[in-house]
Amino acid sequence: MVSLLQANLAKKIIQEVRKLINEEIVIMDTNGYIIASTNKKRIGFFHEGAFLTVHKKDRLIITKEDETQLKGVKAGINLPIFFGQNVVGVIGITGNPEKVFPYAELLRKMTELLIQENFYKEEMNRQNRAIEAFIFDWLELREWDSSFHNRADLLGINLTVPRQVIMVKVKTQTNMINFTPKWLTIEKKNDLFIHWGNDRLLLLLDATANMDKNKLKKNLYDWKIKLEQNTNCLLTFGIGQIVQPEELKKSFLKAERALHSITGDQWVAFDDELTLEMIIEDVRRETKKEFIQRTIAPLLHDSELLHTLRTLFEYNQSLKETAEQLHIHINTLHYRIKKIEELTKLNPKMLKDQTILYLSIQILDQYTN
Secondary structure, eight states, rough: GGGGGEEEEEEEHHHHTTOOOOEEEEEOOTBEHHHEEGGGGGTTTHHHHHHHHHTTTEEEEEEEEGGGGGTTSSSEEEEEEEETTTEEEEEEEOOOHHHHHHHHHHHHHHHHHHHHHHHHOOOOOHHHHHHHHHHHHHOOOOOOOOOOOOHHHHHOOOSOOEEEEEEEEEEEEESOOOOOGSSOOOOSTEEEEESSSSSSSEEEEEOOSOOOOOHHHHHHHHHHHHHHHHHEEEEEEEEEEEOOOOGGHHHHHHHHHHHHHOOOTOOEEEEGGHHHHHHHHHHHHHHHHHHHTTTTGGTTTTTHHHHHHHHHTTTTTTTTHHHHTOOOOOHHHHHHHHHHHHHOOOOTTTTHHHHHHHHHHHHHHHOOO
């Protein structure tokens, strides 16, 4: 049980309990050595009082007289730290025993709670890493052997229900938020929620009962709002098709494609609703880059013309609605359209050129999103 109280955790405990009392505090391991202290000069030294406390499994009051008889001690109180029935360390409060005595049990309980919290957090992290590794193998393995089934049983993962993969992209100004399942209201006990890289999350839904799209979208939106309010980030969702468990990778790839298709203010995409986006996603990146260079490259440094072109497509080529949306005179819009044609050699009023320009905008938005 010694490993439950490492130096980094002991240091954290010192910082927390110091908020309650302004006395010198030391934490010792089960061998009696000081691993954390408000007085850093004491770290690493043997504390005979702690050694005795571990073996007595009871508190030990250290007097001024004891300072001359016990190695490495100062007057105060030593208390054993328990995890279950086992002593995992000792916390010592230096000072007048009568003065620090009222704090003793409070500080011990607080210390034990911090150790328990850290233990269960580490256990949860280990469990999550094991599940992430299992999901990776689930996606890559062509055949399932007995070892794979045994791992699923140990992790409590049901391999018999149909699945629907949802890939979530997390946009944040800082490092990846430490998401945990508590943020989500999982519909069924077989649903799985894991990290996938630094800016992705995966939901593997139990699709035994095919959820109505509108209900699924509402649930995702509720999750999105809850997560964004608590973590100050932005989420987008790509949704794959429902598949049998052996075909999980198919749903994974569809979810990934749907996520990549999202542009602008869009926050969710169902793969089975993709049309043009599906074709664009399958085009090689080099081809996309070359296509942009051959079409709208002259507009890339003119945000006004790009915005005009996007708005024109958004309002279905309606000059009146486009001008109103841009808050410009219709003649100004005509001027901008003419400028776009001059720079790109593509006429936004001609169907073929419209299609090329629209594709160019869609591909460009994939790069910027």
